Amino acid sequence: MSQTHIRNFSIIAHIDHGKSTLADRLLEITKAVPPDQMREQILDDMDLERERGITIKAHAITMYYTAKDGITYELNLIDTPGHVDFSYEVSRSLAACEGAILVVDATQGIEAQTVSNIYLALENHLELIPVINKIDLPSAQVESTKKQIVDFLGGDPDKILLVSAKEGIGIEELMEAIVERIPPPSGDPQAPLRALIFDSFFDSYRGAIALVRIVDGEVRPGDSIQFFSNKKVFKVDEVGRLYLERKPTDCLKVGEVGYIIAGVKNLSDTKVGDTITSALCPAEKPLPGFR
Secondary structure, three states: OOHHHEEEEEEEEOOOOOHHHHHHHHHHHOOOOOHHHOOOOOOOOOHHHHHHOOOOOOOEEEEEEEOOOOOEEEEEEEOOOOOHHHHHHHHHHHHOOOEEEEEEEOOOOOOHHHHHHHHHHHHOOOEEEEEEEOOOOOOOOHHHHHHHHHHHHOOOHHHOEEOEOOOOEOHHHHHHHHHHHOOOOOOOOOOOOEEEEEEEEEEOOOEEEEEEEEEEOOEOOOOEEEEOOOOOEEEOOEEEEEOOOEEEEOOEOOOOEEEEEEEEOOHHHOOOOOEEEEOOOOOOOOOOOOO
């Protein structure tokens, strides 16, 4: 996929403002999930999350959308942990994006946690798309919520999208806004590899799996990679894309989002926010923000 046709984005929302339901609608409209597999809050694949209704781990999924301009775009939705204790993890997920959908409940308005995540998004220079959700509810206060958003963010009130994720209202307009307003990823395809780890998890068969956004360069199976924080070197076994399940590919290129498996035995070696580079031709500097 051409770099100009990639859009990397996140959804920012307060708990219960409808983030997971909105994600479900995006997966539905892009046919990323076969209809027979569709269930509520499909990205929340930890049971605890579905029970408590809060997203704890970050996930990512790649979708394809053919816009009204006839071009097919690759959309990488990078989910953020929805719990207030995870602000560093949220900031690294947002650092992997160029834009964010800001979801505000029409019955509640902007709430405290939304504010802290908006600041994180602005610190990462993201293009924000404000969305008022739950407009179908009788208690929806659309105009006062619009005013709240404009007072807080500035901007044109007519650019605020009105959506009901539950009823599927306004989803197509949102898809077009993602493609039109969120910039494509910058990054140099010829530069040494720099990949941002925005999440990682342990697989008992494959070891630690790093979820990454390729910021510069590319990575292929067989490459020797190095983690900036601990200087450890590993050989890449597999790279791939994140759909509902992992799908191996021959290369991850600049701007793309996917996973790297490299026989890493300890999860502590794949730290969120660390930079992966080439061991043979390392980048001079890691990506900013690691701690």
